[in-house]
Amino acid sequence: MPLRRFVNWLVMSVILFFVISALIFVLVSLTPGDAARAIVGPTASQERYEQVRATLGLDLPLWQQYGRWIGGLFRGDLGDSVVTGVPVAQVLADRVEPTLALMISTFVCASILGIALGVIGAARPGVVGKAADVGSVVGSAVPSFWIGLVLATVFAVQLRILPTSGYTPIVDGVGPWLAHMALPVVTLTIGGTALLAKQTRDAVAEQLAQPYIVLLRAHGVSERRILWRHALRGAAVPIVTILGMKMVGLTSGTVLVESVFVIPGFAGYSVSATLLHDIPVVQAITLIFTIVIIVTNLVVELVYARLNVKENA
Incomplete structure (x- = not known):
C-alpha cells in the first residue's frame, strides 16, 4: 500500500x-x-x-x-x-479471554472450512456445488441463537457429551477448554462457513473459466496446482471481502451466543449491563467492537494492496 x-x-x-x-x-x-x-x-x-x-x-x-x-x-x-463500582477496565479484563477465544476460533474454523468447501465445489460443480448453495441459504437464514439452542439440546441435554454452559480457561486444560468451546464455535461457524463457501465457489469457478487457466492446462500444469495456487489467488479479493465481513459480523454474533451458552465474556455481559443501565460498561464494550471493525477494515485494505502488487508484478 x-x-x-x-x-x-x-x-x-x-x-x-x-x-x-x-x-x-x-x-x-x-x-x-x-x-x-x-x-x-x-x-x-x-x-x-x-x-x-x-x-x-x-x-x-x-x-x-x-x-x-x-x-x-x-x-x-x-x-x-455504576453498578459495582469496579473499574471498567478490570471488569472487561476478566472477561476478554472467552470473547477473544470464541471470535478467533470461529474465524479460523469458518475460514478454513468455507474456503475448502468452496474450492472443492468449484472443481466439482455438480452435487457439491448445489449443496454449497443450499447450505448457504440455510446457514444464512437460520438465526445463530436458534442453532445454538438446538445444538445444546441435542449434545448437552440429550446426549450429555458436552457442557451446556460456562467457560474453562485454556490454562486449566485443553480438553475442558475444547469441550466448552465446541458448541459455541460450531454455532457461529455454520452460517459463516455456508456463505463463505458459496462466495468462494462462485469466485473460483469464474477464474477457472478464464483464458489463462486454459493456457496453464495446455502447458501441462496439474489441476491441483491450477486450482489451489492460480484460481484461488485470482479469486482472493472477493474471498478477503467476505472474511472481513465475517470478522465484523462476529462482533454482534458473539453477543447472542455468549448469552445462550452463558459464557462469561464481555460481549454477553453487554446485555446485562444495558438492562442495568451501566453506561460506562456499555460504552466501553461498544467502543472496543468499533475498534475491532476499524482494524479489520485496515487489514482488508492492506491485503487488497498486497494482492494488487502481486498482480502487477
Whole structure:
C-alpha cells in the first residue's frame, strides 16, 4: 500500500473513531433508564439522588460528559461501573479471554472450512456445488441463537457429551477448554462457513473459466496446482471481502451466543449491563467492537494492496 494512501486511510480512521465514539456516547446516554436512580433505589431522597448524579457527572451537559469520557479514554481510564463500582477496565479484563477465544476460533474454523468447501465445489460443480448453495441459504437464514439452542439440546441435554454452559480457561486444560468451546464455535461457524463457501465457489469457478487457466492446462500444469495456487489467488479479493465481513459480523454474533451458552465474556455481559443501565460498561464494550471493525477494515485494505502488487508484478 502506498504511503500516501495509508496515511489517508489512517486519518479517515481517526475521524471515524471520533464520530462513532460520539454517536455511541449520545445513543447510550439516551437509552431509557437512570443509572443514579438504579444505584440509590426508588425510595431514596431527592437530595441523595442529586448527589449521586453529581458524583457520576450526569448533571453536566452532554458535551461535557463526552469530553470527560474521551479524555479519560486517552489516559487509559474507561471509568467505573455504576453498578459495582469496579473499574471498567478490570471488569472487561476478566472477561476478554472467552470473547477473544470464541471470535478467533470461529474465524479460523469458518475460514478454513468455507474456503475448502468452496474450492472443492468449484472443481466439482455438480452435487457439491448445489449443496454449497443450499447450505448457504440455510446457514444464512437460520438465526445463530436458534442453532445454538438446538445444538445444546441435542449434545448437552440429550446426549450429555458436552457442557451446556460456562467457560474453562485454556490454562486449566485443553480438553475442558475444547469441550466448552465446541458448541459455541460450531454455532457461529455454520452460517459463516455456508456463505463463505458459496462466495468462494462462485469466485473460483469464474477464474477457472478464464483464458489463462486454459493456457496453464495446455502447458501441462496439474489441476491441483491450477486450482489451489492460480484460481484461488485470482479469486482472493472477493474471498478477503467476505472474511472481513465475517470478522465484523462476529462482533454482534458473539453477543447472542455468549448469552445462550452463558459464557462469561464481555460481549454477553453487554446485555446485562444495558438492562442495568451501566453506561460506562456499555460504552466501553461498544467502543472496543468499533475498534475491532476499524482494524479489520485496515487489514482488508492492506491485503487488497498486497494482492494488487502481486498482480502487477
